[in-house]
Amino acid sequence: MILVTGATGRVGYPxxxxxxxxxxxATAMVRVEAxxxxxxxxxxxxxxTFDDPPAADQLQAFDRVFLLSPSSETQAELEIDFIxxxxxxxxxxxxxxxxxxxxxxPGCDVRFMRSHLEIARHLDASGLPVSYLAPSxxxxxxxxxxxxxxxxxxxYAPAGHGKVGxxxxxxxxxxxxxxxxxxxxxxxxxxxxxxLTGPESLTYPNVASRISEVFARQVRYSNLPEExxxxxxxxxxxxxxxxxxxxxxxAWIRAGGAGQLTSHVREVTGHAPRxxxxxxxxxxxxxxxxxxxxxxxxx
Numbered sequence: 690m691i692l693v694t695g696a697t698g699r700v701g702y703p704x705x706x707x708x709x710x711x712x713x714x715a716t717a718m719v720r721v722e723a724x725x726x727x728x729x730x731x732x733x734x735x736x737x738t739f740d741d742p743p744a745a746d747q748l749q750a751f752d753r754v755f756l757l758s759p760s761s762e763t764q765a766e767l768e769i770d771f772i773x774x775x776x777x778x779x780x781x782x783x784x785x786x787x788x789x790x791x792x793x794x795p796g797c798d799v800r801f802m803r804s805h806l807e808i809a810r811h812l813d814a815s816g817l818p819v820s821y822l823a824p825s826x827x828x829x830x831x832x833x834x835x836x837x838x839x840x841x842x843x844x845y846a847p848a849g850h851g852k853v854g855x856x857x858x859x860x861x862x863x864x865x866x867x868x869x870x871x872x873x874x875x876x877x878x879x880x881x882x883x884x885l886t887g888p889e890s891l892t893y894p895n896v897a898s899r900i901s902e903v904f905a906r907q908v909r910y911s912n913l914p915e916e917x918x919x920x921x922x923x924x925x926x927x928x929x930x931x932x933x934x935x936x937x938x939x940a941w942i943r944a945g946g947a948g949q950l951t952s953h954v955r956e957v958t959g960h961a962p963r964x965x966x967x968x969x970x971x972x973x974x975x976x977x978x979x980x981x982x983x984x985x986x987x988x
């Protein structure tokens with residue numbers, strides 16, 4: 690049986706869809722029961738949190754665990770607590786952990802990646818069988834730019850001309866589903882790290898051009914100064930720790946850290962990764978219809 694954490698997020702939801710299509714026996718871990726009412730699958734949810742994990746007898750029912758939590762200042766602490774609960778349960782499930790491209794690079798000075806590295810070191814020392822998915826920045830991170838694209842025909846970002854191997858969240862979900870329904874690796878062996886990217890390494894000016902082509906409207910790219918980006922992110926309500934992490938991520942992009950391309954999506958899932966054009970076509974409503982939410986950063 691498979692336990693899916695992060696079940697309501699950009700990867701967890703399509704993962705549950707993929708597992709349901711595969712007729713896999715999966716359970717979503719949700720903070721409150723109401724969060725699980727509309728999730729794909731049989732509707733059997735486990736109410737628990739990372740800081741209040743399921744009891745040992747509950748965890749023992751799962752031989753596969755999908756591990757994903759939101760980026761935050763406490764992410765490493767919370768995931769390590771959850772890993773400790775898995776170890777204490779004593780049954781040794783296969784853990785498929787979502788990290789981020791760059792987390793194994795000692796020269797990557799982005800706090801999000803450093804958090805994943807701290808978790809990975811603890812997980813590797815736990816003795817549990819583990820596989821890592823390390824996606825490039827998600828195509829879905831372009832969605833907050835939709836409002837500025839509609840109103841100003843401009844894609845804003847402090848990305849310079851650094852390239853990004855943007856990957857669709859659905860491809861990460863497909864890779865996770867395949868690993869969770871395949872034979873588990875041996876405990877104690879070297880964990881496999883699958884770096885998931887899309888088929889193209891694109892600059893933000895390239896992305897603006899692609900948006901122009903798909904939506905038949907000229908969109909330009911504006912390279913935001915870092916201080917202006919900081920002010921916008923703070924004004925959107927993002928926590929200061931997350932703001933600085935986002936700026937570190939864009940500095941990493943500007944320095945060329947995010948441009949890597951791999952064949953791992955195809956190797957794991959058996960299908961080619963989705964390209965940006967196809968993803969934009971599928972996200973047409975998000976880019977053409979006004980958002981009803983409050984203020985958001987432009988990228």
